[in-house]
Amino acid sequence: MVERLVGLNPSGAPLYKEVKRKIIESIRNGEWKPGEVIPSEKKLCERFAVSMGTIRKAVDDLSGEGFLIRHQGRGTFVATHNQDRYLFTFFHVVRQDGHKEYPKVELMEFSKVKADPVAMSMLHLDPGSRLFRFVNKLELGRNPVVVDEILLPEQLFSRLTERTLRERSATLYQLYQEGFGVTVVRTQERVRAVSADALRARLLGVKVGDPLLQVIRIAFSFKDQPVELRYSYVLTHTYEYCSDSMAAS
Amino acid sequence: MVERLVGLNPSGAPLYKEVKRKIIESIRNGEWKPGEVIPSEKKLCERFAVSMGTIRKAVDDLSGEGFLIRHQGRGTFVATHNQDRYLFTFFHVVRQDGHKEYPKVELMEFSKVKADPVAMSMLHLDPGSRLFRFVNKLELGRNPVVVDEILLPEQLFSRLTERTLRERSATLYQLYQEGFGVTVVRTQERVRAVSADALRARLLGVKVGDPLLQVIRIAFSFKDQPVELRYSYVLTHTYEYCSDSMAAS
DNA sequence: CAGTGGTCTAGACCACGTC
DNA sequence: ACGTGGTCTAGACCACTGG
Numbered sequence: 462m463v464e465r466l467v468g469l470n471p472s473g474a475p476l477y478k479e480v481k482r483k484i485i486e487s488i489r490n491g492e493w494k495p496g497e498v499i500p501s502e503k504k505l506c507e508r509f510a511v512s513m514g515t516i517r518k519a520v521d522d523l524s525g526e527g528f529l530i531r532h533q534g535r536g537t538f539v540a541t542h543n544q545d546r547y548l549f550t551f552f553h554v555v556r557q558d559g560h561k562e563y564p565k566v567e568l569m570e571f572s573k574v575k576a577d578p579v580a581m582s583m584l585h586l587d588p589g590s591r592l593f594r595f596v597n598k599l600e601l602g603r604n605p606v607v608v609d610e611i612l613l614p615e616q617l618f619s620r621l622t623e624r625t626l627r628e629r630s631a632t633l634y635q636l637y638q639e640g641f642g643v644t645v646v647r648t649q650e651r652v653r654a655v656s657a658d659a660l661r662a663r664l665l666g667v668k669v670g671d672p673l674l675q676v677i678r679i680a681f682s683f684k685d686q687p688v689e690l691r692y693s694y695v696l697t698h699t700y701e702y703c704s705d706s707m708a709a710s
Numbered sequence: 711m712v713e714r715l716v717g718l719n720p721s722g723a724p725l726y727k728e729v730k731r732k733i734i735e736s737i738r739n740g741e742w743k744p745g746e747v748i749p750s751e752k753k754l755c756e757r758f759a760v761s762m763g764t765i766r767k768a769v770d771d772l773s774g775e776g777f778l779i780r781h782q783g784r785g786t787f788v789a790t791h792n793q794d795r796y797l798f799t800f801f802h803v804v805r806q807d808g809h810k811e812y813p814k815v816e817l818m819e820f821s822k823v824k825a826d827p828v829a830m831s832m833l834h835l836d837p838g839s840r841l842f843r844f845v846n847k848l849e850l851g852r853n854p855v856v857v858d859e860i861l862l863p864e865q866l867f868s869r870l871t872e873r874t875l876r877e878r879s880a881t882l883y884q885l886y887q888e889g890f891g892v893t894v895v896r897t898q899e900r901v902r903a904v905s906a907d908a909l910r911a912r913l914l915g916v917k918v919g920d921p922l923l924q925v926i927r928i929a930f931s932f933k934d935q936p937v938e939l940r941y942s943y944v945l946t947h948t949y950e951y952c953s954d955s956m957a958a959s
Numbered sequence: 960c961a962g963t964g965g966t967c968t969a970g971a972c973c974a975c976g977t978c
Numbered sequence: 979a980c981g982t983g984g985t986c987t988a989g990a991c992c993a994c995t996g997g
Contacts, residue, residue, distance in 0.1 A: 475966060501982060512968045514763070517984090527956060533983045534976035551955055557900075650953045651806075653946035654903040654921035672903035672921035677950075697902035701926075704899045704953040706800055708776025708789065724985060750963060761987045766965090782964045783995035 480509050480519035485528060488539055489683065495638055496543075498536040499529070527646055542635040542645070551634065551648050551680075554599075554607060554695055555703045564599035564607065569664070571595045571623040573615065580612050583679055584687045591615040595626060598664055606700050608664050612690040617643055634680075643688050647681045652702060657694075665696045674702055729758050729768035734777065737788055738932065744790040744887055748778070751786070776895055791884040791894070800883065800897050800929075803848075803856060803944055804952045813848035813856065818913070820844040820872040822864065829861055832928055833936045840864040844875060847913055855949050857913050861939040866892055883929075892937050896930045901951060906943075914945045923951055 484499070493499045500508065505516045520537060523529045530538045548563060555561050576590045584592075592612045599607035611633075613621065618641050629636050637643040655675045662669045673694045680689035695702060733748070742748045749757065754765045769786060772778045779787045797812060804810050825839045833841075841861045848856035860882075862870065867890050878885050886892040904924045911918045923944035931937045944951060 477966075503982090513970080515967060518966085520983095531983060532976085533974070534981080536976095536982060553953070553955075555900075646956065648955045650955070651804075652901055652923065652951035652953065654923040654944070655946075656921050670919075672905050674901065674903040674923075695903070697904075702901040704802070704901065706802075706897045706899070708799055708895050726985075752963090762989080764986060767985085769964095780964065781995085782993070783962080785963060785995095 476511055477515050477518040477522070480505075480511060480515060481522055483509065484519065484523060485683065488528065493539050495539045495541040495644065498538050501536060540644075542638050543631060548632065551645070553650075553676075553703050554601070554700050556601070556700055562601055564601050567598045567600070568623070568627050569596040569598050569608075571626065574612075576612075576614075580690055583690050584612070584614055586614060586616075593618055593621050595623075601700060604699075605665050606696050608661055608694045610692040614688070617641065617688055637688070644682055645680045645688065646683060647685070649679045649681070651677045653677075655694075661694045665694070667696060673697075676702065725760050726764045726767040726771070729754075729760060729764060730771055732758065733768065733772060734932065737777065742788050744788045744893070745792075747785040747787050789893075791887050792880060797881065800894070802899075802925075802952050803850070803949050805850070805949055811850055813850050816847045816849070817872070817876050818845040818847050818857075820875065823861075825861075825863075829939050832939050833861070833863055835863060835865075842867055842870050844872075850949060853948075854914050855945050857910055857943045859941040863937070866890065866937055886937070893931055894929045894937065895932060896934070898928045898930070900926045902926075904943075910943045914943070916945060922946075925951065 484505075487493050487499075488495075499505075502513060502516050502520065505520075506513055509516070520529060520531070524531055524537075528540055530540050532538065549555075549561055552564075554564075572594050574592050574594045576584070576586050576592050580586070580592060581588065581590065584590075586592075593615060594610070594612050597607075597609040597611065598605055599609065601607075618637075621641070625636070625640065631639070634645045637645060653675045654672055656670045657665065657667055657673045659669055661673060662671065665673070667673075674697050676691075676693040676695060678689070678691040678693065679687050680691070682688045733754075736742050736748075737744075748754075751762060751765050751769065754769075755762055758765070769778060769780070773780055773786075777789055779789050781787065798810055801813075803813075821843050823841050823843045825833070825835050825841050829835070829841060830837065830839065833839075841863060843859070843861050846856075846858040846860065847854055848858065850856075867886075870890070874885070874889065880888070883894045886894060902924045903921055906914065906916055906918055906920045906922045908918055910922060911920065914922070916922075923942075923946050925940075925942040925944060927938070927940040927942065928936050929938035929940070
């Protein structure tokens, strides 16, 4: 006679979803840190008292969702943003021939501002919340191509300084993760065509009124918590914004 | 003593990949048609002489890739394009408040042309190949918002006529599938900001020189075969181009 | 009710990475 | 050699759908 019946557990949710929840919890509370290896699948079986198949289903899912990375023969690791594969997951600007390169970033402005109604709504902030606001100029192939205006909730990034941004060696999302424990797992972008204003025209070296791509990005962490609002202005003479779609389940 | 050892089969590929290949083959050769149910998982076990777990892995994959759709209690179906979920998989224009609506389409031009070098390269065509070329105007909320220029290889769509396009009741990709056996499973899009030329300005009701979004799309069928080249021009005053990204495995 | 997909078990052997 | 994830088996029971 078996002890626990299969199907649904007492909590009402499938076992593998319970396991997923517990694994994410262990990542969030710091038991397993980004870049570190988590226990082997066999040990997870014992820890959660489920079978291999259930562990595999949970880890498969989390791997597909970007929280974990499997390496055959080595182990399963908590995802970090300092892997090559992340460089272009959220950076969608490529040269017209498809060539991808990493931009040279220059910090142009840095300040603390009060959240306007739009930012408040997009970032789910309370009235009166304050934001860090900074502007980056990105060069590709020695030419300015993108101007980013980035807004971060002060609450999540309280120790952020201009110097931190200027002296960072890694990508911005790597900094969010390693410096502030904020892991970006998903972004939503809206793209529009606009005319260059004086500031953007000057920074990108084009005429006022020339067409620019405006990308409005919200970056989400675990549980769909919005953590960054970004306005990007892209010069698309020689570079393009790139987006793929798959018929998915 | 077991008969077949687990791990790799004689062909060198994992069993579940062999099963995936055979299922896709049965879809391609018409044994199972779009919208129809395929045999139950138990029957597939017998047919391919593998266990449930292997069948599930194969069907899971194909479901995730958009070839199959599972319905608990009913069966597994070959994907079609006449499901709601497809309407906005490849149509990325939404109102600024996030509202999605289906566009009213009007055919503006229809002709047969010789493929230019760009189209030849993008669609992997031989020199001298011919294309159907047509222009659609799309209205959203009673205002023109998108102008599409669409190029299709004559070879794949030989029976296409202006009347077919004008009288279609379904989406374009539904027509490709039901009328020509061409199933779009993936698209690649490049987005740029351009100035409206005379034709586009007139169709969209804006001034020449106003900024427009230009979307260059290649649509792929099975095995990454390119089947459509499309240039979209989008007016982004009240509508936006929408694109999501996930950190994926 | 019977049949479907959804979840789960308790193992097995294989291929890969490290030592 | 050893431990990891990758693949696979031969079932089981559960939840849903339809007649």
